[in-house]
Amino acid sequence: MTTSQSARLERKKLMGDPIMVTTIVVLITFLTLFILYPLAILLVDSFIRDGAPTFSIFSEILALGSFRTAITNTLKVGFLVGILSTLIGLLFAYVEVYVKLNTRFIGGIFKLVSMLPVVSPPFVLSLSVIMLFGRQGIITRYILGIYNNNVYGFWGITLVQTLTFFPVCYMMLKGLLKNIDPSLEEAARDMGASRMKVFQTVTLPLMLPGLGNAFLVTFIESIADFANPMIIGGSYDTLATTIYLRITGAYDKQGAAAMAVVLLCITLAMFAVQKYYLEAKSTATLSGKASRERMLISDKSVKYPLTILCALLALFVLLMYVCVPFGALFTTWGRNFNLTTKWFAQVFTRYKGFRVFRDSFVLSLISAPITALLSMIISYLVVKRKFKAKGFIEAVSMLAMAVPGTVLGVGYIRGFAGGVFRTGFLQSFYGTGAILVIVFIVRSLPTGTRSGISALRQIDKSIEESAYDMGANSFKVFMTVTLPLIKDSFLSGLVTSFVRSITAISAIILLVTPSYLLITVQINEFAEKGSYGLACAFATILIVITYGSVLLMNLIIKYFGTSRKVKGGEE
């Protein structure tokens, strides 16, 4: 009805702000071209053959026994990994929040565990599991004397993915447990319930939506994971690896596109449930801060077993990581344990190590600041501004979170190999470093945006309004107020996206051309060939780079960050 006047005025005000309009237009173009379009083209590809709509592509791939097996394999692994990671995550979170930890050593272990998923390249654990438990595995062969242990397959993937993803659950659940008001549990204790009973009747029911949320997040991650099944899956194929092989082995791009659509539908459905149902529910039941400090459990019969369990698990994970540099230092893993630097030397002398690291480094270094800035801009627009296309921008950037890398990779092949809509437009873009940079950006954008959004939500809206009111235009407000206030989020977005890019593989492996050598692709190649020494040498250097960047970030935040001041009060 009469709201047309305010709509018209809002539009007019927006148009009076050219920088803002340009930004929005550029963003919409970017998101449409690099996220929506590749996914749309997959749909087109899987329903249209020779210009006519058809279901035949789907019926062909569904007729493939290997594809049907891949679906059940993927779901089986995802389900189990989801459950195991959630349980282990809950254990860690519970111990940290509820149990009195009195040594710094144990506290350090927890910190380490929360750090690992940030710095760890995706397939490092697969490498170590093979080296520890495989046929030449130190533990299986030399300690237990088992000569034919087969780690490849269902259990291998499950083990590796669980160890990779449980820290994520731990971090999510820790936040929720901290929000439980201790008085709820104390009331039950007062009425005579045992600790176990309180956990079952109070803590667990409150956590249920949160647990479901953690489960689904892990489920999605597991399904989307490409690197681990690739290395440790053996003949046990999952959807991601099957799609990859469909393209690189069978050269059936349309079939791969249809498979990618199936994978995408599964992750999207779960993402929808997770995002719009469970996430809301878990924050609704546990909102706000606990009213006061919790009495920590110091009861020895609870404390020791739980702490020891956590410590053992954490040490086990740590052992896995330690194994990687040693893999690079032993002459021949499993046979000759003399230390050598030959693998490291070969990386650089025979396998173009410098170029590999330079390419990976440069491409990631280019994409990181773009991603960080872009995600801050998107967060600003989403949280602080109102305009028509806002919903679109928010939805598409979040959608990218649910798109498995393999799906995106196939989408880019189908979408850009012949140019946009096969018209040749932007065709020269395919196979360049630019497309790799774009993929890096798209893959890291959702994480950065999410962190930016939650940082901005903490900031009183009127702070930016006041700057606007004093005469600053949107651009000035963003540069002089918004960005400085979320500097920490920006800096960590910078490093996170750098680390994510340099360790990325799933989408990239489908798009990279011989003119670019990337570390992760090299590791994957050497691991496939069984050259563990070389794979470990590359991986070791990669871990050093990522760990170094995170340390650097913490230093920078410590000295240049503003969050302490923003939060106000004590300094």
Add this chain to the structure above:
Amino acid sequence: MAEKEKKGVKLEHISKIYKDPKTGRDFYAVKDADLEIKPGTFVTLLGPSGCGKTTTLRMIAGFESPDEGEIYLGGEPINELTPNKRDTAMVFQSYALLPHYNIFDNVAYGLKLRSLPKEEIVRKVTDILGLVGLEGMENRMTNQLSGGQQQRVALARALVLQPGVLLFDEPLSNLDAKLRVSMRTEIRRIQQEAGITAIYVTHDQSEAMAISDEIIIMERGVVAQIGSPTEVYYHPKSRFVADFIGEANFIDAKVLSGGERAQVEVLGEQLTVGNHTGLNAGDAAQLVIRPEAARLSDDGVLKGKVTLSTFMGSYQYYRIVLAGDEHEIQITDYNPIGRKTYQEGDDAALDFSAESVYIIPGTGAEAEE
């Protein structure tokens, strides 16, 4: 310092429609507000929570766009201008200081945007900080200030721009009661010194009474009355205004004859009372008696029984139920010494002069809906 021209503000049939997030239905947060604020005056928007004060202010600042009507600032229509292009400056409830800048940079922010020469910025900022009593604090960060000091910075930051109109949205609500009283006097003093037009939002009627040239009372999105503090207190146009500003007792009345002084029938008695709303014979009306406008006495027109009598220090507080009426009437008798003190259960009558009570339109039954 007010070398700049003062500007008036005019709202011409302004409405703002929002969607109720619960029901999804549209409703008027502000409806057909039509008012004019003269240059250099201090005007308060007063009303209960949710009546649309902030919305009105934000439309003037440019943060919201009106769905109907046009807003003028100094005679210019400003509907299409963004907040940064409007000659307004706002003082926010939460102060909204820029936490990463010190006091100087906070106050200088708007001046730097206007690319003034550096010396001029320093001079202006120093002057203004002097005016609000913060000299010497230029280098402090905002979190090193008390609430009152932060409020002064927010004020200084707005004043230094010499805006055509200064907007305040409940600027004192985060301060303690004592500081609120001293700050409001100070805001008034500074506004007078700067000679600037000010629009001030509050839901605290004593604050509004204390500082305003004019009060605009709003009720559920609609302007209920505009007038000086004395006008709205002594000549409320509706039961809502009479009730919201100060305390008031209402008794149903029937107008027998109109005019400047009206003849009314109240609880079977005939009285002569004030009639500033110009009611005519036959109109439904309510007699308004402020608790301090009447006293208890042994003989008077309206008789009743005392139901409560409490000594409050500076006054004696009574409640009395009149014959033929079920409501309790509150009476505050200042200076009761030398007069009879009534006790619970005593018979008493209300004693007042024709000048101190008046009628307004409406019936008690309507008001209770």
